[in-house]
Amino acid sequence: MSSPDHAGVVFFDVDGTLVPGTSSSLHLAGFLGHRDELARAEDAYAAGELDNRQVSELDAAGWAGVSEERVSGWLDGLPLVAGIAEIAWCRRNGLAPVLATLAWSPVGGHLAGRFGFHAFGGPRLETAGGRFTGRVARHFDEYDKRDVALTQARELGLAPARCGAVGDSRSDLPLFASVGLSVAFNASAGARAAATVTVDDADLRSVLPALARMVSATGRRP
Template structure:
């Protein structure tokens, strides 16, 4: 049994509409709104890949204006979570989802960037032209082309600026 299957059981019976209220208080890194907005204003398409459950990914996508998100999905019936996994999602699925988004947008992987913080970002880091380790684990830092620390996502903007410059 996958640990995700055990975790999914905790969602059994929860109404989908309850989740956004819970997530409003979720502690998040500073600067997400500004960073996503900057990307959009500068012709970059922000996509979220996450190992967090679909209610979290959907919430973050809607709240901050990401183009799309990919992540593990919980099964629902009659607007309630059943406690079962509808779709597993791992670090390779993160990579595959992001690369599929790039293909749909007509972008070569080498012209794309990724921002991440952990081992689950390593396959994607290896597949794109720019990888930014943000407040990251040692493994992610070693695999990234750029490291940024500081607790505010806006710190990645100078690195992402290289993608904008390269596209011109």
């Protein structure tokens, strides 16, 4: 049985999608002091030369000793795609907006609270006494991203065919292959090849026509 409140779910990637032209980790690493090193590691991940675990451990080490409160302040300046407030459109039309991301959990929590995402998943940093230890508490790769997203859909009583995903890169490919609608938004060649729809625009509202067709397929009128 599907949820009476939700006709479907739309999973949104964060880095490169909601955070354009960079990543939330790079934004934070600029304050933490290891931005250049992390940028090289992220490029190596995109090229398939490093795995997610290696990049996460390198990044986490730079967080050692920093307070959770301080990071929260840095996230207020996170660069975001134009039109992100239209996440509200999803809720008005019966689609649960969910963050499906490899961004650290402070980022997911910040965006969920700020824009009203239904839920989020992602990797976690270890903390002790309100400060980060420099270690990873939970690793989270592109397959975890898919599996957690589909679990979240099942908890709402929704099959993968009733799910959509909006993303841009390698980390979105397993989820793209598992849902009914996949939107490659300002995406890499690999994501474009895997997606059912490709959208290039500086404003997130440009994906709404594809999502409206998803709503219509459920019998609702967007």
